[in-house]
Each structure stands twice: as C-alpha cells, then as structure tokens.
Amino acid sequence: MTPPPLNPELGTPVFPGSAAKEHGVPEANGNPESDACGEILRILRQGERFLICSHSRPDGDAVGSMLALAMLLEQMGKQAHLVTADGIPVLYRRMPGAENIRTAIRVDGRYDAAILLECDSVERTKLRGLEELFLINIDHHVSGRRYANLNWIDRGAASVGELVHRLVQAAGAAVTPEMAACLYTTVLTDTGCFTYGAVNERTFALARGLALAGADPIAVARDVFYSVPASKISLLSAALANLRREDSLAWLWVTLEDMRGAHAAEEDCEGIVNVALSIEGVEAAAFLRELPENGIRVSLRSKGRVNVAAIAEKLGGGGHENASGCTLEGSLAHAFEVILAQLRPATART
Numbered sequence: 001m002t003p004p005p006l007n008p009e010l011g012t013p014v015f016p017g018s019a020a021k022e023h024g025v026p027e028a029n030g031n032p033e034s035d036a037c038g039e040i041l042r043i044l045r046q047g048e049r050f051l052i053c054s055h056s057r058p059d060g061d062a063v064g065s066m067l068a069l070a071m072l073l074e075q076m077g078k079q080a081h082l083v084t085a086d087g088i089p090v091l092y093r094r095m096p097g098a099e100n101i102r103t104a105i106r107v108d109g110r111y112d113a114a115i116l117l118e119c120d121s122v123e124r125t126k127l128r129g130l131e132e133l134f135l136i137n138i139d140h141h142v143s144g145r146r147y148a149n150l151n152w153i154d155r156g157a158a159s160v161g162e163l164v165h166r167l168v169q170a171a172g173a174a175v176t177p178e179m180a181a182c183l184y185t186t187v188l189t190d191t192g193c194f195t196y197g198a199v200n201e202r203t204f205a206l207a208r209g210l211a212l213a214g215a216d217p218i219a220v221a222r223d224v225f226y227s228v229p230a231s232k233i234s235l236l237s238a239a240l241a242n243l244r245r246e247d248s249l250a251w252l253w254v255t256l257e258d259m260r261g262a263h264a265a266e267e268d269c270e271g272i273v274n275v276a277l278s279i280e281g282v283e284a285a286a287f288l289r290e291l292p293e294n295g296i297r298v299s300l301r302s303k304g305r306v307n308v309a310a311i312a313e314k315l316g317g318g319g320h321e322n323a324s325g326c327t328l329e330g331s332l333a334h335a336f337e338v339i340l341a342q343l344r345p346a347t348a349r350t
C-alpha cells in the first residue's frame with residue numbers, strides 16, 4: 001500500500017480538521033459579539049448590585065450559567081441576587097450554590113442591571129418587575145432577539161454557560177472548581193452529552209478546560225443522568241404507552257391524569273421527547289403535555305433535517321433548530337391537529 005500523500009508545502013499529511021482556526025474565539029477588533037462581551041463586563045465593573053435571572057422551568061444551562069455568573073460577580077466583589085419563577089429541578093440542586101437561587105413571581109429592589117440568561121424575551125422569565133431595570137440579555141437561541149438594553153446573542157455557543165465562561169476569561173477571573181462544575185453541567189446538558197446542538201471542536205476544548213479547572217465529569221454525569229427520580233420513570237412509562245409513529249415522525253404525550261398517577265412533577269417531563277427521537281429512522285419528535293392551568297405544552301426535537309425552531313416560532317414559541325417548544329391553547333386533541341399539521345409536511349420532505 002502507498003502511504004497517504006504529503007502536502008508538499010508542509011511535509012505532513014493534510015487532515016480535514018485543520019480549518020479549526022475559523023471557529024476560534026473572535027478577536028476584539030470591531031467584532032460585535034466580543035464588543036458585547038466587553039460592554040457587559042464594563043457594566044459589571046461599574047455597578048455594585050445585580051439581579052441574575054433565567055427562564056421559567058429552568059434547565060441545566062439556566063441553573064449552571066446563573067450560578068457561574070454569580071460566582072464571577074462575587075470574585076469581582078459585587079452583590080448578586082438569583083431569581084427564577086419556578087423551583088430548581090432536583091437534578092440540578094446539587095450544583096454548588098443552587099440553594100442561593102430564590103423562587104419568586106416578582107422582583108423588586110434596586111439593581112444596577114438585571115442579567116437575563118437564556119431568555120429570548122423578558123416574558124420568558126415569567127417574572128414581573130424587570131421592566132424598570134437596565135436589562136442585559138445573554139442568549140444562544142436561534143430565536144434570540146435584541147429586546148434588552150444590552151444584548152449578547154451567540155447562536156454558535158453550545159450553552160449560555162459557554163458565554164459566561166468567555167465573560168469570566170475576559171474579566172481575568174479564576175475558573176474555580178465550583179464554577180467549572182456548573183459550566184461543565186451547562187455544556188453536558190445542552191448538548192445531550194455532546195450529541196446535539198452547537199457541538200464542535202470548541203465544545204470539547206471548553207470541556208477539557210473545565211475538567212482541568214476542577215470539574216469532575218463523572219460526578220456531574222452521576223448527578224444529572226443517574227439520579228433520576230422514580231416518578232420520572234413512572235411518567236415515562238405512561239408516555240411510552242402513548243407513543244405513536246408515522247414514517248420519520250414520532251410523538252407521545254401525557255395527560256394530567258398520567259401526571260397524577262405517576263406522582264410526577266413538571267420537571268419529570270424533561271427529556272421524554274428524546275426517547276421518541278431516539279428511534280431509528282425518526283427525524284422529528286414531539287412530546288405533548290396537558291397543563292394544569294389549561295393548554296398544552298409542546299416540546300419538539302429534530303435530528304437535524306427538520307428545523308423545529310421555525311415550527312415553534314410559527315406557533316408562538318421558540319428555541320433551537322434541533323430543540324424547541326411552544327404552548328398551545330385548547331385541548332390535547334386540538335394540539336395534535338395543530339402540531340401534526342406542521343410536522344407532517346416538514347418530515348415528509350426529509
């Protein structure tokens with residue numbers, strides 16, 4: 001066999017991954033994205049008291065990025081209050097500092113700024129009282145919008161935690177083992193263990209850096225993936241009894257009765273949609289859930305060929321191209337009609 005050809009100029013085999021520099025951290029000169037990072041840092045340095053919020057039904061990225069940002073502010077000698085509209089799911093309560101996140105429906109008090117993480121609108125927080133404050137928006141959703149006084153939206157970031165990490169580096173602050181654990185959790189959960197979302201070689205470089213800084217990948221995985229409440233498994237069993245499939249489309253659902261029967265909390269619904277998506281040949285999946293306050297919550301997932309962010313946005317929701325959601329008025333039967341009318345043609349094209 002002949003050896004692989006050498007690049008005559010370099011004298012070494014050419015590897016397809018050698019364009020990695022294209023994805024490197026952008027330079028500060030005139031790049032709007034790093035300008036936003038610098039501008040946020042300037043506001044943080046000037047102020048004293050900050051509010052840190054994220055979306056309702058907080059996930060791993062919401063909780064981890066909030067906690068890491070609070071740790072940065074603490075290092076900078078600032079005060080940070082952390083608030084979410086819903087409680088922190090059991091899976092994420094083991095993250096260092098999680099006990100400092102307060103649950104409220106209204107915020108008040110004087111703050112130099114409120115930092116909204118992972119929210120494509122103020123409404124996404126389900127918090128009242130934010131309108132009066134100077135708002136900083138840090139997001140990585142495709143549906144991200146520039147609604148705040150200061151906006152930093154990077155759709156190429158694997159998690160908002162990745163952006164917080166950049167902020168920590170720009171501040172010249174230390175990535176402590178606690179901070180690293182929180183940031184590692186954001187990356188691990190938002191990429192489904194490095195299997196979807198904006199995963200690329202930078203994601204692994206970030207994970208490596210966080211492991212070097214003291215994040216324990218095994219401990220985080222154990223806390224997040226191997227500490228599932230029994231109620232979630234019962235609910236999954238009810239959802240699987242409702243699993244339906246049409247070609248490359250799969251969907252499942254739970255009723256309020258299923259929720260009660262499983263003694264399930266809202267957070268137990270997280271990730272059920274991925275089980276439908278995991279079926280071979282399925283390109284897009286939906287999970288529908290009856291809400292106690294009327295209406296249906298819809299979670300959408302795609303393996304990549306179907307843009308489920310576009311579908312969710314059409315229906316008043318938002319998210320990523322591979323993972324999105326929306327809330328529909330009316331009955332479960334009506335929600336099926338609405339969502340299947342979107343998904344059937346979208347998956348037929350795949």
Ligand SMILES: [Mn+2]
Nearest residue numbers: 061159160190
């Ligand atoms: Mn996220």
